Amino acid sequence: MNRRRIVIISVLAFLVLLFAVKPDSANIQTTPLQSKESVLAFGDSLTYGSGAHPQSYPVQLQKLIQKEVINAGVPGETSSRGLKRLPSLLQKYHPKLVILCHGGNDIIRQQSKKTLKENLLKMIQMSKKIGAQVLLVGVPDFHRLGFTTDTLYEAVAKQENVLYEGEILSKIENDPTLKSDRIHPNAKGYALMAKAFATILKEHKIVE
Secondary structure, eight states, rough: OOOHHHHHHHHHHHHHHHHHSSSGGOOOOOOOOOOTEEEEEEEEEHHHHHTTTTGGGHHHHHHHTTEEEEEEEOOOOHHHHHHHHHHHHHHHOOEEEEEEEHHHHHHHTTOOHHHHHHHHHHHHHHHHHTTTTEEOOOOTTTTTTTOBTTTTHHHHHHHHTTTESSSSSHHHTTTTGSSSSSSOOOHHHHHHEEEEEHHHHHTSSOOO
């Protein structure tokens, strides 16, 4: 087998794998948020807004979609702690949409990715159980050159058939002008997060 044929086969195999794990957003059932229904932004410092807290993505997203967006971000939190914290928030707020952006601290501390995946699955399942739609946000691997998003996020989104955004954080992490420090976005970076999420919600007619 010549080199050119090997390259072509390798590229085709990669494309098959890529599309096999990509969630099919066209088949995801969504419903519009009613006037008084809220959004729960759940995560760690990337949700809290470390580096530009008054201009966190939940604050900016609320302005874009004209719906209440509850900032439930806790800096430094791992997914295992998040899993324990989420049930009380779901019970308190009864959100109709959960934006789940979690796992950055697991990745930074090089904790088990198997555990991270399991925790994300459980958090999504908890959210669904109370009738919430879910938008999962892919978090970059901060140890990789180019800050590429870990593929486990796409796999989780596909398995649970939920909305997925896996590019915006990687884009921000690769642009120093969008960051307040080595990891956290600045106000402009958080604005891009909010815009990316609003675009998905509008495309799927969850908001107008």
